[in-house]
Amino acid sequence: MSARADTIPLGATGGGGATLVSIDGLTVHFPITSGVIVQRKIGAVRAVDGLSFDVMRGETLGLVGESGCGKSTTGRAILQLEKLTAGHVLYEGADLARLRGGALRRQRRRMQMIFQDPYASLNSRMTLGHIVGEPLLVHKLRTRDERVGRVKELLNLVGINPNTVNRYPHEFSGGQRQRIGIARALAVEPNFIVCDEPISALDVSIRAQIINLLQELQRRFGLTYLFIAHDLSVVRHISDRVAVMYLGRIVELAANHELYGEPLHPYTQALLSAVPIPDPVVEERRRPVVLAGDVPSPASPPPGCHFHTRCPAAQDGLCDVDDPVLREIKPGHFAACHLVTASDYPKIRSVEDRAAAAHTAAAFTAAVDTGADGDTDAHEGEA
Amino acid sequence: MSDGPNDYVPGIDPIEPEPGPGLEPEFEIALDGEPSSGGATATAVAESELAGAEAAGGWLPEAEVIETRGTWTEVWRRFRKDKFAVAGLVIIVLLVVVAVFAPLIAPHSPLTQFDSGLSAKGQPMPPSHHFWLGTDLLGRDLLSRLIYGARVSLVIGILANGFALFLGVIFGIVAGYFRGGLETFIMRATDVMLAFPIFLLAIALSSSIANPGIWVLVVVIGIVYWAPMTRVIHGEVLSIREKEFVTAARLTGCTNRRILTNHILPHLVAPIIVYTSLGIATTVLFEASLSYIGLGVQPPTPSWGQMISDGQPYYTSAPWLVLFPGLCIMITVLAFNLVGDGLRDAFDPQQRRR
Numbered sequence: 001m002s003a004r005a006d007t008i009p010l011g012a013t014g015g016g017g018a019t020l021v022s023i024d025g026l027t028v029h030f031p032i033t034s035g036v037i038v039q040r041k042i043g044a045v046r047a048v049d050g051l052s053f054d055v056m057r058g059e060t061l062g063l064v065g066e067s068g069c070g071k072s073t074t075g076r077a078i079l080q081l082e083k084l085t086a087g088h089v090l091y092e093g094a095d096l097a098r099l100r101g102g103a104l105r106r107q108r109r110r111m112q113m114i115f116q117d118p119y120a121s122l123n124s125r126m127t128l129g130h131i132v133g134e135p136l137l138v139h140k141l142r143t144r145d146e147r148v149g150r151v152k153e154l155l156n157l158v159g160i161n162p163n164t165v166n167r168y169p170h171e172f173s174g175g176q177r178q179r180i181g182i183a184r185a186l187a188v189e190p191n192f193i194v195c196d197e198p199i200s201a202l203d204v205s206i207r208a209q210i211i212n213l214l215q216e217l218q219r220r221f222g223l224t225y226l227f228i229a230h231d232l233s234v235v236r237h238i239s240d241r242v243a244v245m246y247l248g249r250i251v252e253l254a255a256n257h258e259l260y261g262e263p264l265h266p267y268t269q270a271l272l273s274a275v276p277i278p279d280p281v282v283e284e285r286r287r288p289v290v291l292a293g294d295v296p297s298p299a300s301p302p303p304g305c306h307f308h309t310r311c312p313a314a315q316d317g318l319c320d321v322d323d324p325v326l327r328e329i330k331p332g333h334f335a336a337c338h339l340v341t342a343s344d345y346p347k348i349r350s351v352e353d354r355a356a357a358a359h360t361a362a363a364f365t366a367a368v369d370t371g372a373d374g375d376t377d378a379h380e381g382e383a
Numbered sequence: 384m385s386d387g388p389n390d391y392v393p394g395i396d397p398i399e400p401e402p403g404p405g406l407e408p409e410f411e412i413a414l415d416g417e418p419s420s421g422g423a424t425a426t427a428v429a430e431s432e433l434a435g436a437e438a439a440g441g442w443l444p445e446a447e448v449i450e451t452r453g454t455w456t457e458v459w460r461r462f463r464k465d466k467f468a469v470a471g472l473v474i475i476v477l478l479v480v481v482a483v484f485a486p487l488i489a490p491h492s493p494l495t496q497f498d499s500g501l502s503a504k505g506q507p508m509p510p511s512h513h514f515w516l517g518t519d520l521l522g523r524d525l526l527s528r529l530i531y532g533a534r535v536s537l538v539i540g541i542l543a544n545g546f547a548l549f550l551g552v553i554f555g556i557v558a559g560y561f562r563g564g565l566e567t568f569i570m571r572a573t574d575v576m577l578a579f580p581i582f583l584l585a586i587a588l589s590s591s592i593a594n595p596g597i598w599v600l601v602v603v604i605g606i607v608y609w610a611p612m613t614r615v616i617h618g619e620v621l622s623i624r625e626k627e628f629v630t631a632a633r634l635t636g637c638t639n640r641r642i643l644t645n646h647i648l649p650h651l652v653a654p655i656i657v658y659t660s661l662g663i664a665t666t667v668l669f670e671a672s673l674s675y676i677g678l679g680v681q682p683p684t685p686s687w688g689q690m691i692s693d694g695q696p697y698y699t700s701a702p703w704l705v706l707f708p709g710l711c712i713m714i715t716v717l718a719f720n721l722v723g724d725g726l727r728d729a730f731d732p733q734q735r736r737r
Binding site for chain 2: 076079105108109111112113115116117123125126139188
């Protein structure tokens with residue numbers, strides 16, 4: 001923790017650093033079609049539904065959420081791997097969504113991705129030299145003679161024996177393959193890297209190594225990461241700021257310590273309380289917030305707040321009608337919830353108390369996340 | 384500050400940070416060693432230290448062996464284990480040798496009508512020491528005709544299949560990679576082709592040409608057989624294009640052409656080889672069928688299907704006229720099928736559930 005604690009959260013309010021990537025109203029809908037020859041659109045899966053946030057230069061922005069909430073689609077859409085239904089992705093002020101063909105390919109140099117599955121992300125028919133060297137070739141970054149040296153340098157950088165350039169990916173373990181994938185991403189000297197669950201498919205014993213490698217590279221090259229994961233503790237470890245997604249929308253966005261210390265949105269609170277605490281005494285005492293039901297289908301998200309169907313604090317006539325916008329509750333701490341407002345803020349605890357009173361039935365087991373407990377108590381004391 | 388919530392960072396903090404990238408001492412050893420085997424050992428050593436759990440699983444010694452093998456050696460090693468497939472391969476090699484060296488191997492000319500080849504009543508002669516497999520209706524040596532017939536069957540089998548393959552790969556890649564309206568059009572067209580009685584189509588095509596030769600037959604069979612190949616390639620491309628390494632290539636800034644040639648085509652080699660070997664069997668049979676009904680290779684060029692057709696009226700009095708060409712077709716088709724099956728298993732060991 002200490003390593004993270006002294007890190008100044010960049011750009012929490014937009015003042016900490018310059019904006020590198022600005023996402024404005026990002027929307028990706030996948031059409032649901034029917035018909036054999038003439039395809040009729042009968043609906044849409046709203047994978048990403050109007051996201052707006054900024055990624056600051058040099059920061060790591062964590063993006064967390066359940067499976068299917070649109071995290072990966074967001075990452076892919078930012079890199080223009082998915083066609084945007086609406087919205088803009090401004091990279092250093094230039095709208096990527098408007099770029100086509102060669103212009104987009106040239107811009108790709110600045111943005112790369114590290115993939116989830118190291119077994120699928122490397123072409124099994126290409127040698128390491130070709131895999132890592134291809135970006136150099138495509139962007140004509142080195143002459144033919146310099147290329148081999150550069151590939152070896154890149155491999156060395158990620159901790160792979162540079163003499164293995166003539167080997168094939170199947171000769172390497174998952175962790176090594178992930179390193180090779182990182183070397184490929186670094187080959188074009190990008191500024192911005194989307195890490196799409198880069199450690200989820202790896203052995204637990206190797207995860208820490210990859211995380212450390214990513215952090216080391218960030219320090220050395222001033223990289224900016226969008227770190228997508230469903231593992232809250234990993235995101236906490238690596239991120240400067242964290243965005244929480246639910247059903248294609250961001251429900252909360254705050255600096256790392258803020259979000260984990262004092263989650264404002266009921267969904268974030270539930271999410272955090274689901275993380276087990278490796279202390280049997282604490283674990284026994286706390287009562288996690290268990291959400292009832294499943295995530296609704298993104299093909300027909302509920303009206304109003306997407307979370308109201310499972311929210312312990314949802315209020316009829318408000319949450320199921322009005323769409324909450326992402327508002328700045330505290331400096332740098334954004335939440336999209338009707339019940340969490342700037343004026344309301346000191347009474348956050350009471351949101352859940354109200355909920356507990358309103359839903360005494362067995363719909364859920366509401367309680368306070370122990371993580372939030374201490375901090376909010378302290379805050380109330382101050383108030 | 385460091386109580387409660389701060390403690391749930393399992394598996395991250397307690398582990399010592401690895402040495403800085405590229406600083407591991409074990410790699411320095413490898414730098415001086417010979418690039419092939421020395422590098423492999425160093426990698427294995429490094430890995431055993433990084434992931435002790437994996438090394439404990441006991442895969443390490445085997446891994447060193449595997450590292451010296453390429454994909455093709457690996458495929459050949461698995462193919463060799465399949466005795467039937469190897470037998471099929473031997474038969475194919477023999478057939479090719481026989482076809483290529485037909486003039487040297489055949490005891491007689493396939494076109495010469497021997498006086499001694501017909502009985503006093505003008506009937507074909509049964510197998511004898513002079514005519515090993517007997518003679519046909521015109522007193523020609525059956526064995527020699529079969530040997531020359533192998534040329535026709537193999538040439539048509541390979542060329543017609545190659546043509547079908549060519550069309551199938553192009554249509555399949557276009558449909559599978561570029562998608563869109565063109566995909567719908569191509570794939571519905573293959574559906575129509577597959578639903579069409581292809582034998583009738585082939586008859587219509589070849590009978591509309593006055594004097595069908597080998598080339599006409601190759602084109603006709605190619606046109607008839609592109610559809611199944613297109614389907615197979617289309618399906619393969621669909622799955623490959625969604626793989627992360629293709630996404631990575633797109634993200635790298637590769638052009639479509641580069642992605643197709645460097646990333647997608649190499650992964651199509653396995654299905655193409657497998658379906659070609661299976662397709663040749665079908666094509667040989669198809670050629671025999673066309674020749675049987677008189678729309679294939681024209682006399683006097685010998686073809687197995689045509690020989691069966693000619694000998695059919697005499698199958699009671701001279702059964703060898705039908706029997707031997709029939710056996711040739713059966714053995715050839717069987718051999719290609721065995722090799723195709725063997726290759727399929729060799730390329731994809733996981734699919735081996737028999």
